[in-house]
Amino acid sequence: MGIGTDKKIDRFNLEKESELIASQLWTYSKELADAEKELEHLLNKHKVIVADVSYALYKAGKTADGVKVTKDVAVSRTDSATSVVDSLEEITDAKYEVRMAKAAVSAIEFKKSAINNLVKLQLTGYYNQPGHSGKIGDTQDAMHAHLNRED
Numbered sequence: 001m002g003i004g005t006d007k008k009i010d011r012f013n014l015e016k017e018s019e020l021i022a023s024q025l026w027t028y029s030k031e032l033a034d035a036e037k038e039l040e041h042l043l044n045k046h047k048v049i050v051a052d053v054s055y056a057l058y059k060a061g062k063t064a065d066g067v068k069v070t071k072d073v074a075v076s077r078t079d080s081a082t083s084v085v086d087s088l089e090e091i092t093d094a095k096y097e098v099r100m101a102k103a104a105v106s107a108i109e110f111k112k113s114a115i116n117n118l119v120k121l122q123l124t125g126y127y128n129q130p131g132h133s134g135k136i137g138d139t140q141d142a143m144h145a146h147l148n149r150e151d
Contacts, residue, residue: 003028003104007111011118018119021112028108032101039094046087054078 006024009017057074067073078084 003107007107009111009114009118014115014119014122017111017115021108021115025105025108025112028101028104032098032105035094035097035101039091039098042087042091042094046084046091049083049087050078053081053084 006028054074057069057077058071060069062068069077
């Protein structure tokens with residue numbers, strides 16, 4: 001499916017929605033964990049790439065343009081090395097994937113809360129009341145009135 005359709009609620013089929021929510025939360029939580037794992041892997045790989053480039057420069061003694069390699073020169077030249085720049089781009093992409101996965105988990109958690117609220121409304125008979133407008137304020141008032149009524 002996808003988060004675009006999974007975040008929608010069929011309020012006329014809350015039983016089905018309630019059954020699906022756990023598997024949807026699991027799916028998106030797993031995607032988040034996988035994205036975070038990939039990011040960690042890329043961060044570790046980046047450290048190795050930086051160390052390798054820095055060591056290669058330092059070992060060469062001089063840069064291609066004849067500059068003697070000191071620690072500062074090695075650091076500044078390492079930052080502009082193609083493999084380091086490529087690695088940083090991969091990390092940026094992975095961070096984006098983590099942010100999107102977090103947003104998806106958050107959307108499904110919100111959906112769970114919304115389903116719970118819709119079930120409460122249904123149990124209070126809100127949808128059976130004549131003249132209900134469906135407005136949020138009316139919904140809250142109806143729910144409070146039902147919960148605070150004296151039978």
